[in-house]
Amino acid sequence: MKYKQIDRNLFIKNRKKFTAAMSANSIAVFNSNDIYPVSADSTLPFAQHRDIFYLSGVDQEESILVLFPDAPFEHQREILFLTETNDHIAVWEGAKLTQEQAFEVSGVKTVYWIQDFQKILKELMAYADTIYINTNEHYRSAVETQTREDRFIKWWKETYPAHRVAKSNPILQKIRSIKEPEEIALIQHACDITEKGFRRILPFVKPGVxxxxxxxxxIHEFIRNRSKGFAYTPIIASGNNSNVLHYIENNQKCLAGDIILFDTAAEYANYSSDLSRTIPVNGKYSSRQRQVYDAVLRVKNEATKMLVPGTLWRDYHTEVGKIMTSELLDLGLLDRADIKNEDPAWPAYKKYFMHGTSHHMGLDTHDYGLLHLPMEANMVFTVEPGIYIPEEGFGVRIEDNVVIQPKGEPINLMKNIPILAEEIEDLMN
Structure with a gap:
């Protein structure tokens, strides 16, 4: 890993939060991700399953975490299973965690090699009534590939049909959405790396690039600052590409008079940042581009003020829609008849602003969070309104990452990243 080792006390706290929510006499099992094949002997770079990382800090493949807080013996209450490292693996792949190193990373005292997992689990299951399985229930998930977790669940149900089944995900959705101070610091670090990248490209962008x-x-700037790279597939959308919400080809020439919509950000230690900015290719916004840019910025600033404890997700987006409607009227993109005749299920403003304003952010770019519950302090959200005008050949999106505070407005983790049109123009010129 490129990042500096995280204090294991973070993972100790996270496990305590999870086990406090478990039912009596139950076991929870968490698997690492697979290494996914491409073809021949090629594989994709390994990316750890965020749940086992959140609970242990272990960032390598073929790892399993078992939590059994009511186990009869202390050494059975937290167990890590890892691939056994040896000299051969060290030469060909690089050394894996030793049992001692695994304790230093995670704070888990009991560490076995993974070949012993089924034997030890059999002993534990004799004491337990319930197992927590870790299904993916994120509201945006659309997974077709069978995961290591899926295979484990299938095997477990066939092997232990007499035990009750519970779900880890509702607990994780709750506790992962509220960040510890160490997590906020890691997200801030990712945002700081993102700032370095954005400042690097401002003087670099010219017509013809x-x-x-x-x-x-x-990516050069991100990696040289200990990031693995982009937190998500980067969007660098010039001209009319800026009206495509998930444009990722990034293969067009940037022309004078156009703008570029960036949705690009760095990760750090598996924690995401998520930035959007929109800049002029030639270093100067046209009057219309500036008009739309400032409107989006006003919506972002007003939306940010609403991210306070107690706010309900649905109500928040309704209020942001009202602010956006007012701006679109002023821009001449909507008229009063559009508002009067709108479909309440798809308001008129959605023609130009069709996506949500905010989402939870953390270990996943679209992080865990139960949207029917009120917002709470130390949740981290994006704020990312946009106006997309295909008939005029450009779209604008502006996005920051903020932390909800116990009282008052949230803290902006991207407050140092240029955002005012004048500042962007000055830095580009």
């Missing part, structure tokens, strides 16, 4: 050249500048 290609979108992928800008992408290369960003």
């Amino acid at each position: 290609w979108e992928y050249e800008i992408e290369a500048e960003l």
